[in-house]
Amino acid sequence: MLTQTASPASASGEGLGGTSYRRVHKAILADIVNGVYSPGARLKVAELSKRYGLSPMPIREALQQLQGEGFVIMSPNRGASVRPIDRRFVADIYEVRSALYTIIYSDAIKGADAALDEALVAIQKRFDALVERGDIAACHEQNRLLHATIEALCRNREVANLIARYSNLTSSLRDVFGYNLDRLSQISEEHWMIIEAIRARDAGKAIAAAQHHVRRAFENMSQYIPEN
C-alpha cells in the first residue's frame, strides 16, 4: 500500500481537480447549514477523519477555513465546534443585513427592467399559490428565488458574499422553526410591497420595504432562539 490515499477524488461527486480540504470544507459547511451539526456541536477530527476517509490534517485545514469564515470556533487544545448562535448574534446579523439592503436595493432599482418586474411578479404569484396549498417547503424555495433574483442585480461582490454568509449562518435555525402559514402570508404582503416599489423604480421605498421585511423576519425568528 502506498502512502497516498487510494482514491483521491472518491467519497464525493465532485469533478476532478479538487483538493481534499476543499471537498471536506464544502461537505462540513453543507452539514452545518442543513443542521446536521447544530450550533455548539463539537466537530471531532477523528470522527470526520473516519467519515471522509482522510487523515487528520486535511480535515483540520477545512475546519480552519470554516473558522476564518465564522462558521466554526476553534479553541486551543480543545478543537472545533459549530459556532453557537444566540439572540444577540442574530440581532447583530439582521442589523447588518438591514444596512446592506440600502446597497442591494438601490442597485436593484438601477438594474431593473420590464423582464425583472415580470419575473418577480411570477415568482410571488407562485408563492401565493403554494401558501394556499400549504406547501411550506416549496414556499421556502420561491422565497429564496425571489431574493436571489433581486440580489443578482447587486454589483457589489462583497455585499453578495456577506449576504450569502449570513444566510448560511442562520439557515439551520430556519429549518427548525421559522415558517408557519401565518408568517408565510405576512411574508407575501411584505414581498408585494417590495415588488411594487421596484416596479415604481422608487429606491427609497424599496429599501424601506426591504428593511421592514428584515425586521419582521428577525422578530419572527428571535422568539425561537434562546436568550443566551
Add this chain to the structure above:
Amino acid sequence: MLTQTASPASASGEGLGGTSYRRVHKAILADIVNGVYSPGARLKVAELSKRYGLSPMPIREALQQLQGEGFVIMSPNRGASVRPIDRRFVADIYEVRSALYTIIYSDAIKGADAALDEALVAIQKRFDALVERGDIAACHEQNRLLHATIEALCRNREVANLIARYSNLTSSLRDVFGYNLDRLSQISEEHWMIIEAIRARDAGKAIAAAQHHVRRAFENMSQYIPEN
C-alpha cells in the same frame, strides 16, 4: 532529538498556551497588514516553514484561516497568495463601510456623553497640532484613535469585526500612498464635522458626515490603485 519541536513557544513573544497555528496566523496577518507581503505576493509554505521553524502543516492551517477571513487566496495545487486588491474591490469595501456607518454612528449618538465629547475634541486638537508639525505618522495614529473611540460605542460585534477586517485589508495601501499634508487637513475638516454632529447628538448629521468622510477617503485612495 524528539519528534516535537524543540521550543514550542519560541520565535515569538507570545505567552504560553498559544498553538503554533495561532502564532503563525497572527504573524502572517501582521505582515500582510504592514505591507511586508504585498497584495498578490505568493506565500510559499517552505519559506514560511523555515522562517517560523515549523513543519508545513501548521503553516497551512494558518493560511487556511486567512483564506477564510479573506486575506489570502488559495488555489488548488497552486498554493497561497495575498489577496490582490483592485479598485473595484476597494470601491466595494468602502460602499459597505458607508452602509455600516449608519449603525456605528447611531450607536455612537446613543452612547455619547460629555466625556466622549471632550475626548474626541482633545484627539482632534492633537491631530491638528501634528498636521502643523508635518508629523504624518503621529497623525495617522490620532486618526486611528479617533475612529476607535467612536467605534468602541458600537454594540454590534459583527459590525465591529467587519470594520476591523476592512481596515486590515486596506491598511497596506495606506502605508504606501495615502497621507499627504493636503489630505490631512481635509481629513481634519471632515473630522470636525463628525465631532460637531456628535456633540449636537444629531444622528442623521453624524451619519452623513461620516459617509462623506468615507467617500473622500475612497476618492483619495482610489487614484493610487491600479484599475485592475
Add this chain to the structure above:
DNA sequence: AAGTGGTCTAGACCACCTT
C-alpha cells in the same frame, strides 16, 4: 524530464479532563 512546490499520510507528542 527535471524541478518546484503544494498536498496528504502515519504516527508521535502532549494538554486537558476524568477517575
Add this chain to the structure above:
DNA sequence: AGGTGGTCTAGACCACTTA
C-alpha cells in the same frame, strides 16, 4: 494515572510548470 482527542513532525506523493 489513564484516557480522550488536539497538535505537530517528517517525509512520501504528485500536479504543474520550466526546459
